[in-house]
Amino acid sequence: MKLDAQVPGGQLSEKWKKHKSAMKLVNPANRRKHTVLIVGTGLAGASAAAALGEAGYKVKAFFYHESPRRAHSIAAQGGINAAKNYQNDGDSVDRLFYDTIKGGDFRAREANVYRLAEVSANIIDHCVALGVPFAREYGGQLSNRSFGGTQVSRTFYARGQTGQQLLLGAYSAMMRQVDEGNVEIYSRREMLEIVVVNGVCRGVIIRNLLTGEIESHSGDAVILATGGYSNVYYLSTNAKYSNVTATWRAYKKGAGFANPCFTQIHPTCIPVAGEYQSKLTLMSESLRNDGRVWVPKKAGDNRAASQIPDADRDYYLERRYPGFGNLVPRDVASRAAKSVCDEGRGVGASKQAVFLDFSDAIKRLGQPAIESKYGNLFEIYQQITDENPYEVPMRMYPAPHYTMGGLWVDYHLMSNIPGLFVAGEANFSDHGANRLGASALMQGLADGYFVLPYTIANYIGGTKIEAVSIDSSDFKAARAEAQGRIDKLLGMRGKKTVTEIHRRLGRVMWDAVGMSRSRPGLEKAIKDIRSLREEFWTDVSVPGDKNNLNPELEMAGRVADFLEFGEVMAMDALAREESCGGHFREEHQTPENEAKRDDEKFAHVAVWEYQGEQKAPVRHQEPLKFEVVHLAARNYK
Amino acid sequence: MKLNLKIWRQKDAKTPGKFVDYALDHVSPEMSFLEMLDVLNEELVKKGEEPVAFDHDCREGICGSCGVVINGKAHGGQVNTTTCQLYMRHYNDGDTVLIEPFRARAFPVVKDLCVDRQSLDRVVKAGGYISAHVGSAVDGNTIPIGKELAEKAFDAGTCIQCGACVAACKNASAMLFTSAQTQRLNLLPQGKVELSRRVTRMIAAMDEEKFGACTNEAECSAVCPKGISFKNITEMNHNYLKSSLE
Numbered sequence: 001m002k003l004d005a006q007v008p009g010g011q012l013s014e015k016w017k018k019h020k021s022a023m024k025l026v027n028p029a030n031r032r033k034h035t036v037l038i039v040g041t042g043l044a045g046a047s048a049a050a051a052l053g054e055a056g057y058k059v060k061a062f063f064y065h066e067s068p069r070r071a072h073s074i075a076a077q078g079g080i081n082a083a084k085n086y087q088n089d090g091d092s093v094d095r096l097f098y099d100t101i102k103g104g105d106f107r108a109r110e111a112n113v114y115r116l117a118e119v120s121a122n123i124i125d126h127c128v129a130l131g132v133p134f135a136r137e138y139g140g141q142l143s144n145r146s147f148g149g150t151q152v153s154r155t156f157y158a159r160g161q162t163g164q165q166l167l168l169g170a171y172s173a174m175m176r177q178v179d180e181g182n183v184e185i186y187s188r189r190e191m192l193e194i195v196v197v198n199g200v201c202r203g204v205i206i207r208n209l210l211t212g213e214i215e216s217h218s219g220d221a222v223i224l225a226t227g228g229y230s231n232v233y234y235l236s237t238n239a240k241y242s243n244v245t246a247t248w249r250a251y252k253k254g255a256g257f258a259n260p261c262f263t264q265i266h267p268t269c270i271p272v273a274g275e276y277q278s279k280l281t282l283m284s285e286s287l288r289n290d291g292r293v294w295v296p297k298k299a300g301d302n303r304a305a306s307q308i309p310d311a312d313r314d315y316y317l318e319r320r321y322p323g324f325g326n327l328v329p330r331d332v333a334s335r336a337a338k339s340v341c342d343e344g345r346g347v348g349a350s351k352q353a354v355f356l357d358f359s360d361a362i363k364r365l366g367q368p369a370i371e372s373k374y375g376n377l378f379e380i381y382q383q384i385t386d387e388n389p390y391e392v393p394m395r396m397y398p399a400p401h402y403t404m405g406g407l408w409v410d411y412h413l414m415s416n417i418p419g420l421f422v423a424g425e426a427n428f429s430d431h432g433a434n435r436l437g438a439s440a441l442m443q444g445l446a447d448g449y450f451v452l453p454y455t456i457a458n459y460i461g462g463t464k465i466e467a468v469s470i471d472s473s474d475f476k477a478a479r480a481e482a483q484g485r486i487d488k489l490l491g492m493r494g495k496k497t498v499t500e501i502h503r504r505l506g507r508v509m510w511d512a513v514g515m516s517r518s519r520p521g522l523e524k525a526i527k528d529i530r531s532l533r534e535e536f537w538t539d540v541s542v543p544g545d546k547n548n549l550n551p552e553l554e555m556a557g558r559v560a561d562f563l564e565f566g567e568v569m570a571m572d573a574l575a576r577e578e579s580c581g582g583h584f585r586e587e588h589q590t591p592e593n594e595a596k597r598d599d600e601k602f603a604h605v606a607v608w609e610y611q612g613e614q615k616a617p618v619r620h621q622e623p624l625k626f627e628v629v630h631l632a633a634r635n636y637k
Numbered sequence: 638m639k640l641n642l643k644i645w646r647q648k649d650a651k652t653p654g655k656f657v658d659y660a661l662d663h664v665s666p667e668m669s670f671l672e673m674l675d676v677l678n679e680e681l682v683k684k685g686e687e688p689v690a691f692d693h694d695c696r697e698g699i700c701g702s703c704g705v706v707i708n709g710k711a712h713g714g715q716v717n718t719t720t721c722q723l724y725m726r727h728y729n730d731g732d733t734v735l736i737e738p739f740r741a742r743a744f745p746v747v748k749d750l751c752v753d754r755q756s757l758d759r760v761v762k763a764g765g766y767i768s769a770h771v772g773s774a775v776d777g778n779t780i781p782i783g784k785e786l787a788e789k790a791f792d793a794g795t796c797i798q799c800g801a802c803v804a805a806c807k808n809a810s811a812m813l814f815t816s817a818q819t820q821r822l823n824l825l826p827q828g829k830v831e832l833s834r835r836v837t838r839m840i841a842a843m844d845e846e847k848f849g850a851c852t853n854e855a856e857c858s859a860v861c862p863k864g865i866s867f868k869n870i871t872e873m874n875h876n877y878l879k880s881s882l883e
Contacts, residue, residue, distance in 0.1 A: 067754065074699050
């Protein structure tokens with residue numbers, strides 16, 4: 001596998017600027033002759049569709065929801081980072097760049113991250129122009145708040161619904177292009193295969209979820225913007241339908257899968273309540289601006305929170321990390337919560353929770369101020385738990401939330417398969433081993449609005465793209481493959497439900513490839529996943545037929561892919577003999593239980609290449625060269 | 638607790654549907670309404686029957702996918718609550734629960750409890766946007782927007798496009814939805830430039846999609862899980878009238 005990151009030369013701060021002027025262009029009159037296929041209409045997909053449609057390309061956008069605006073970006077709560085320095089607190093592009101690299105524990109590519117920091121300010125301006133109602137001060141200026149892992153206020157927000165408002169902006173911009181005839185949208189469609197012709201990605205195979213029809217679409221470039229794979233854990237903060245299928249299918253056609261073990265377990269989620277729980281609900285990181293995290297000092301202290309005096313409380317984040325306090329990065333906060341619960345100091349009925357307490361903030365600022373900042377989050381909390389967080393502290397526990405790993409891409413966001421681009425959470429590019437809060441929205445929109453329009457033009461303008469027919473043998477073969485898998489699933493008449501197997505896979509992944517990982521645990525997990533996969537393919541039942549809406553069949557296909565993907569994730573975690581960011585190997589920690597990196601052996605991106613059924617995939621490396629940043633131990637003390 | 642469920646089953650858009658009875662044991666109060674349906678579905682799959690199809694995704698009240706009519710009320714009748722955020726603690730042992738899809742001419746049933754609400758996307762397509770080119774925007778702070786105004790536009794922008802307003806309206810009107818989409822933009826200085834075109838075209842699109850007319854009963858805002866204000870309709874009507882006189 002050839003992994004050329006295509007990073008342009010020159011000084012880090014000048015690379016993107018210079019490269020933009022050097023990249024190939026496509027004449028405006030010629031753009032409509034080129035078709036770009038986009039899978040997924042979250043922030044990355046919808047913004048790419050809007051920008052490419054506006055530029056004049058012929059765009060087709062596919063999504064499995066009934067409306068493109070239902071993509072899971074809509075659920076993002078806290079905010080979006082940008083190096084505007086409106087607060088005059090010393091922010092700059094360089095600082096946002098450094099915070100992101102350091103937050104990712106020095107496992108991301110410098111040039112990509114610098115570009116992200118550079119375009120961040122343009123994103124805010126464009127979103128304001130689109131009518132996104134960011135929070136404002138009384139004087140009409142944009143307001144900011146702080147997020148974890150930074151010491152400046154650079155997060156722009158729209159209450160606790162920033163993702164919704166940004167997606168509305170991108171969705172409406174895309175719908176304008178639909179209105180103008182540049183973008184065609186395909187609702188209730190799921191991508192089942194990419195089509196590679198002579199080593200170049202030329203199309204996708206799509207299933208119409210309403211009719212079951214297998215459709216073929218050819219184009220000059222394909223963009224996957226299909227999100228992350230947190231649902232491999234079954235219980236996560238992702239929407240129920242979020243899945244790995246599109247990226248996994250691309251991997252099986254030759255695209256490299258980078259750092260699959262880099263997953264983010266978000267520290268503040270509502271704890272699991274019952275056996276039938278179907279998903280976990282996140283409470284925005286922004287809550288840690290005003291909420292204080294604590295547990296009782298003594299294990300087994302069963303008094304109600306209000307009965308525990310300050311002297312008997314352990315504000316463990318403030319104690320361990322005085323420099324950042326409650327606003328340490330997510331990986332650090334999650335591990336700390338796990339360790340106090342492991343010590344028996346957890347709270348609530350399950351003892352798998354810590355308190356997030358607003359009483360001091362309410363005393364200091366008054367309830368109305370807290371309401372205006374976090375009102376909708378408090379409401380969600382009360383709706384789910386039946387407890388009033390203005391009166392009793394919230395109970396929180398970490399939950400799978402985001403995946404930094406994804407398909408490998410170069411500086412142009414193109415995978416190792418020419419013509420196949422990957423954007424947003426689906427690629428691996430910017431967050432290293434841990435993403436900072438409010439950076440996912442930034443990356444999705446940077447990719448879609450400000451990077452792909454240039455790099456897609458460069459690709460189309462600089463490549464001789466032959467005509468291709470959907471009746472060609474490559475398309476036929478891909479169709480047959482997709483159809484074969486559906487028939488096989490529908491032929492299953494076992495005793496177990498797809499959900500049952502998914503739940504058990506989730507348990508294996510959470511226990512062995514979750515917040516804490518070890519060699520024996522991972523080796524056992526790999527065996528367990530294999531046997532679960534076998535059980536799935538012998539004993540699962542998939543009712544219904546293929547010619548109309550069949551959510552159970554859709555889910556079966558996605559779980560089948562998770563059962564393959566989970567194994568590679570565990571293999572990746574096993575091969576990375578160090579701790580970094582969200583990847584914590586018990587064998588590699590400091591005496592204070594902090595993550596211990598091994599820069600000599602592991603300052604690289606691990607990229608997995610598919611070798612065929614029943615064959616072990618091969619692990620490749622893209623070395624990470626740090627030209628500007630000095631690799632240091634991450635210290636938030 | 639034990640529940641008697643009466644659920645609308647319909648194979649596809651062309652086949653007529655009917656209510657089917659299901660008895661469900663062991664429903665716990667901490668379950669969400671959709672988790673209760675998950676449990677029923679797992680039982681059905683184990684019996685080799687087809688599970689009940691219902692739309693859902695985020696399960697935290699923001700994606701707007703879910704939405705059924707429960708005992709005659711869109712989203713079940715709890716204030717500011719989507720179906721996915723409805724918890725079984727609001728039900729009692731032995732209750733009969735009638736579950737049916739949103740019904741409107743513009744929302745054809747595609748299967749069981751799933752309907753097709755793409756008509757709403759087509760209304761948005763007609764003008765629910767600000768025409769701003771990528772890359773041409775001025776600095777965000779050069780357009781000062783007062784806090785109250787930003788909040789008001791935001792309130793309209795919290796609509797999740799679930800369609801409950803249409804389902805609750807005896808005329809199956811989409812006025813609340815459409816007015817939320819127009820007002821979230823019309824109120825802002827950036828959105829004023831296209832105001833007339835937006836309002837005129839979106840209302841025309843609404844009619845084209847065969848949504849009914851508004852007769853001011855406000856059933857829509859009563860069931861809206863996001864509390865979208867009925868005032869948006871008044872303001873949109875005002876804008877429409879003004880635009881038609883221009």
